[in-house]
Amino acid sequence: MMAMLERVQSLLPWAVAAWLLGIGLYAILTSRHYVHLIGCLSVVQASTYVLLLAAGYRHNARAPIFYTHAPSVAVDPVVQALVLTDIVIGATVTALLLALVLQLHKRRGTLDPEKLRPMRS
Amino acid sequence: MNASLALLPPLPVAGPLAVAGLLLVFGHMLPRRVPDAIAILAAIAAGVVCVLMATHTVQAPLTYWFGGWTPRHGLPIGIAFVVYPPGAWLGAFIALLFVATLLFAWGYYDEVQAHFHVLMLLFMTGMIGFCLTHDLFNLFVWFELMSVSAFALTGYALRTDALEGALNFTVINTIGSYLILGGLGLIYIEVGALDFSALAHGVNAMPGSPVIAASFALMASGLLIKGAQVPFHFWLADAHAVAPSPVSVIFSGAMVSIGLYGIVILTWSVFGGSPPVQHLVHTLLLGLGAASAAVGGVMALMQRHIKRLLAFSTISHAGILLVGVALLDRDGLSGMLVYLIGHGLVKGALFMIAGIMLATLGGIDEIGLRGKGRPIWPAGLVMGFAGLMLAGLPIGLMDTGMERIGLALRSGHELIVRFAVVMGMVCTGAAVLRVTGRVFLGWGSVAGEEERSPTNAEREKADRPLWLMLVPTTLLVGLSLLGSHDADRIGWRAASVLMQPDHDAVLGLAGPHPASIPAWTKVPGSWLPWLATMLALGLAVLELTWHKLPRRVGTSYDRAIGPVLAVLRAVHSGSVGDYVTWVVVGLAAMGVTFALI
Numbered sequence: 001m002m003a004m005l006e007r008v009q010s011l012l013p014w015a016v017a018a019w020l021l022g023i024g025l026y027a028i029l030t031s032r033h034y035v036h037l038i039g040c041l042s043v044v045q046a047s048t049y050v051l052l053l054a055a056g057y058r059h060n061a062r063a064p065i066f067y068t069h070a071p072s073v074a075v076d077p078v079v080q081a082l083v084l085t086d087i088v089i090g091a092t093v094t095a096l097l098l099a100l101v102l103q104l105h106k107r108r109g110t111l112d113p114e115k116l117r118p119m120r121s
Numbered sequence: 122m123n124a125s126l127a128l129l130p131p132l133p134v135a136g137p138l139a140v141a142g143l144l145l146v147f148g149h150m151l152p153r154r155v156p157d158a159i160a161i162l163a164a165i166a167a168g169v170v171c172v173l174m175a176t177h178t179v180q181a182p183l184t185y186w187f188g189g190w191t192p193r194h195g196l197p198i199g200i201a202f203v204v205y206p207p208g209a210w211l212g213a214f215i216a217l218l219f220v221a222t223l224l225f226a227w228g229y230y231d232e233v234q235a236h237f238h239v240l241m242l243l244f245m246t247g248m249i250g251f252c253l254t255h256d257l258f259n260l261f262v263w264f265e266l267m268s269v270s271a272f273a274l275t276g277y278a279l280r281t282d283a284l285e286g287a288l289n290f291t292v293i294n295t296i297g298s299y300l301i302l303g304g305l306g307l308i309y310i311e312v313g314a315l316d317f318s319a320l321a322h323g324v325n326a327m328p329g330s331p332v333i334a335a336s337f338a339l340m341a342s343g344l345l346i347k348g349a350q351v352p353f354h355f356w357l358a359d360a361h362a363v364a365p366s367p368v369s370v371i372f373s374g375a376m377v378s379i380g381l382y383g384i385v386i387l388t389w390s391v392f393g394g395s396p397p398v399q400h401l402v403h404t405l406l407l408g409l410g411a412a413s414a415a416v417g418g419v420m421a422l423m424q425r426h427i428k429r430l431l432a433f434s435t436i437s438h439a440g441i442l443l444v445g446v447a448l449l450d451r452d453g454l455s456g457m458l459v460y461l462i463g464h465g466l467v468k469g470a471l472f473m474i475a476g477i478m479l480a481t482l483g484g485i486d487e488i489g490l491r492g493k494g495r496p497i498w499p500a501g502l503v504m505g506f507a508g509l510m511l512a513g514l515p516i517g518l519m520d521t522g523m524e525r526i527g528l529a530l531r532s533g534h535e536l537i538v539r540f541a542v543v544m545g546m547v548c549t550g551a552a553v554l555r556v557t558g559r560v561f562l563g564w565g566s567v568a569g570e571e572e573r574s575p576t577n578a579e580r581e582k583a584d585r586p587l588w589l590m591l592v593p594t595t596l597l598v599g600l601s602l603l604g605s606h607d608a609d610r611i612g613w614r615a616a617s618v619l620m621q622p623d624h625d626a627v628l629g630l631a632g633p634h635p636a637s638i639p640a641w642t643k644v645p646g647s648w649l650p651w652l653a654t655m656l657a658l659g660l661a662v663l664e665l666t667w668h669k670l671p672r673r674v675g676t677s678y679d680r681a682i683g684p685v686l687a688v689l690r691a692v693h694s695g696s697v698g699d700y701v702t703w704v705v706v707g708l709a710a711m712g713v714t715f716a717l718i
Binding site: 017021025028029030031034037041044045047048051052055078079082085086089092093096097100101103104107108113114116117118119120 | 258262265269272273276279281282284285286287288289291292295296298299302303305306307309310315359362363426429575576577694695696697698699701702704705
């Protein structure tokens with residue numbers, strides 16, 4: 001019983017990452033409002049956060065800070081650096097997308113992706 | 122090795138980044154045109170450094186560990202640039218394309234200070250860094266830098282069309298970035314490293330791992346989105362058609378093919394030891410390349426908006442590039458590298474001609490511009506010639522590359538791939554020749570299928586002198602004609618280096634050195650290029666004069682081809698939801714192919 005529980009526990013982060021990717025993509029392709037769509041894009045991105053953090057996680061390990069503690073078992077600092085970079089990139093893209101959407105709303109008065117097809121209106 | 126040479130690798134990215142930062146801060150204080158000159162000089166400097174590195178790394182690569190974090194006992198703990206001739210020559214090509222484009226765009230953006238130049242320099246830095254890096258996450262960061270500057274440059278003009286195209290572009294490509302990041306996470310879980318050489322060792326140790334296969338599928342999908350391959354290609358036509366023409370020059374000339382260069386790196390430098398991955402590349406990716414070549418060609422022929430037409434022709438030729446990669450053959454890869462550069466130069470020149478039309482004729486609609494191109498006839502000459510080269514005219518770099526790819530295709534591959542490649546060349550060549558005939562000669566008074574395609578009324582800043590725009594255009598076409606013999610040799614060596622990377626040397630291990638490079642041999646001549654050129658000319662004339670044919674021929678042609686064209690047109694809907702659906706379909710195809718192995 002315990003063994004099974006542990007197995008479920010260790011698979012959980014991967015399942016969450018896959019779920020976030022799937023639900024995010026589904027939400028994007030059915031979205032009818034660009035601001036909502038940009039939010040869904042962040043959900044897709046969240047799946048990469050979960051995946052990377054789970055990759056570096058170790059049970060009963062410390063944060064990888066060694067100048068105040070004696071070296072001991074720590075979680076993987078590399079993936080944490082990756083996630084930080086990932087967050088910065090995500091923020092940049094979201095800001096850019098929101099700026100584009102804002103400009104488009106001023107000109108077209110709608111944010112329905114189905115009505116904003118380039119060169120077809 | 123010369124000590125000062127060892128310091129070169131970071132310069133082509135550090136230099137333009139620093140200049141971009143300074144331009145952003147001080148650009149508004151500078152007189153007009155000074156930012157133009159500074160950006161051009163920065164691009165020239167980056168190009169010169171790349172050429173220096175390319176010519177000095179023939180014997181051994183230049184390895185630069187940032188911050189001096191060299192590998193300890195064969196274990197990489199830092200991030201490296203490993204400069205081989207293929208990456209360095211690509212960097213030089215990118216810099217050259219930027220120099221020509223910045224010359225072309227001289228005075229294009231007077232009103233917006235130096236922001237355009239800052240974005241262009243960041244864009245260039247992202248691409249060069251992508252070609253030089255030896256670390257998977259670092260590759261992703263350069264990829265992102267390139268993508269984000271491209272998104273901003275597309276929507277830059279703030280016209281409705283441009284904003285809509287930029288949104289499609291951004292959403293689809295950002296999904297691609299996250300797929301790459303997901304794949305990167307998976308391989309890190311399995312191997313515990315990000316350096317290419319360490320990854321390759323890890324992959325060699327567990328060749329059959331499903332996690333490794335899944336990692337490749339995710340990363341390849343992300344790169345295929347950037348490389349505009351069916352069914353990931355939909356964003357490209359929307360973005361290239363609406364971006365400012367100088368930006369489209371870079372998009373079609375370099376950005377798309379850089380995505381495919383990423384596939385080359387993954388296939389050989391990282392996943393070279395994984396049989397399932399090699400199998401996937403050789404089956405699915407070969408098929409996708411062939412499909413892109415054919416679909417892009419037919420779609421190009423159906424367009425009336427000239428930039429959109431050129432965008433579809435880029436999809437077609439990117440498909441040919443992917444075929445070159447997916448053949449997993451030295452000739453194929455060697456030809457692909459040369460074709461990449463040749464196509465980039467020619468397609469860049471074609472987008473510049475589109476820009477000249479926008480600036481001097483005040484439009485970009487093929488039907489609307491019929492016969493109006495006579496005052497700018499030199500542009501017409503260049504355009505017609507470029508069209509012939511797209512079709513396969515046996516001269517210049519495109520032909521050299523194609524002959525090599527053709528050699529790889531001849532050694533026993535499905536007829537259908539060969540057919541798709543020729544179809545792409547013929548259709549895209551014919552489409553460009555048709556535009557030339559209609560705009561510059563006034564032929565084709567009755568429009569065919571192309572009349573039903575989307576178009577818009579746009580124009581670009583008009584008061585630039587014609588010669589200033591024609592000089593970089595002819596420069597690019599002229600360069601694509603030079604040195605095809607040397608290019609073939611360099612391509613052959615580059616392909617060999619890419620296919621047998623010396624991983625132990627990078628990690629400071631004493632391993633067996635890779636086998637020596639087989640001797641270069643000349644490609645035997647072939648009649649195929651002539652046939653393709655003739656077919657393209659014939660097709661262009663047919664497209665312009667079909668109304669003179671007996672009516673019965675026209676109707677039976679419509680009945681046979683019409684439904685196919687209607688489906689193709691309906692599929693390219695412009696809706697971002699549809700495009701994401703296609704991305705999911707492509708991902709599923711990857712999964713199914715792996716499951717079948």
